[in-house]
Amino acid sequence: MRILCLNPNRTAFVIATVAAEIRAILGLAATVIEATADFGPDVIRTHLDEAVATHAAVDLAARHAGKVDAVLMAASYDPATEAIRALLGVPVLGISQAAIAFARLVGKRIGYVSAGAVSVPLYRDTLARYDFDRDRVDWQVIETPAAYALGDKTGVETMLTEAVERLAGNGADVAVLLGEVYAGLARRLGPKSPIPLVDGGLAGALMIESLLSAGPLASPRALVPSRFESVSAPLTALAARD
Template sequence: MRLLVINPNISESVTSLIDAEARRAASPGTVVTTRTASSGVAYIETRLESLLAAPAVAEIVAAEGGDADAVLVAAFGDPGMPGLKELVDVPVVGITEAALATASLLGVRFSIVAISERITAWYRDCVDRAGLTSRLASIRSLRDPLRGIGTVQEDFREDLVRLAHDVVEHDGADVVILAGAPLAGMAREVAHRLPVPVVDGISAGVAQVEALVRLAPGTARAGSCARPPAKDNAGLSPALAACLAAPHTTGADR
């Protein structure tokens, strides 16, 4: 199984965290290829920054996604989703939707622990888009400025664990999601310190896409995730233009 993992942030230090956790979570025989966005911001906190990241992610998906068995978009908030599902004929999954789906199977109500206060509004939008707002117990976040995006785990580990305890004790969470690629791998290191299941978006994403590939459910040839109709375009990269020029099929073509 060939898995393409994309960091929508431009931070190579975060890509290293993502790659390490993806490889730990992958099944034997899964080949993980990790890529970093060529444009955008160091880490995404807002809707605008997510919008800026989406074109860079789309470029990587267009260039390499067709050669993979699945694509994982590895930033909480899933920049470019769900539109990226229309681009290639393999499963394209974001770590937010993977984490939310996993948490929903582990408990009734879940909480999200985030790395900044500004990021929480965007995360609420993502939960709402997934139709899971009624199951969201809370979102709690760090309040102090980050010293480095690649060192958040080391700098704020105890604060993050405290927040995880708070959402269980005060907000009624059955499951805790440690949100964001900078926290990749932390869940497996602190799970023994928490009284409820802890979900990591990267490992959840790897497990979910592996399951989708094994299920072989077919591709979207109709519906809202089918490829867009062919039409004139301008200013696109050769890879994106080629994807958009691929034959458009409908249910009648089956």
């Protein structure tokens, strides 16, 4: 299976983190293709960032049309997933959508951890589409720029561990680590956690594998043609096809 791991911001570390977790979970069964945007925000934190990143995501996906079997959107806010699903005609999954769906198979009272108070409004708008408040019992926000940079993650892991302990104390029976930079930490920190942990890398890899196994049952239907001007040639041609 050929999985496009798509990152619509310009931070290569982000895509490498998620792609590494997909490879760790799926092994030789998957060929993971990393794609990072060449325009737009360095990190998506606001609605304006997301608006630009949505264009970047669709443009980047168009360049890989016909070359991949599925797409995992490696961005916390799952931008453009519906558009890319229709554009490429293959299964497309966002990491936050995957993590929430997976957590609902594990527990009934979900706690969330995200990074950066500035991103909470965007998170809330994004996650509203998944009706995440229906089973959310707590949400912890941690502030650490180290989460988005290369280097030692000991401090980040300590903050996450403490946040999950607070979630458990407040009644959560499963925790979702929101954010692409946390990919891999559910498996790393989970064995010592008081409640099960889920991150988008783990859940995304397993669910993309399941969607691909379903074959035509999980394949989207044809795109309604669109006419564009002054966007990239691959996107213009792909969107206009009949």
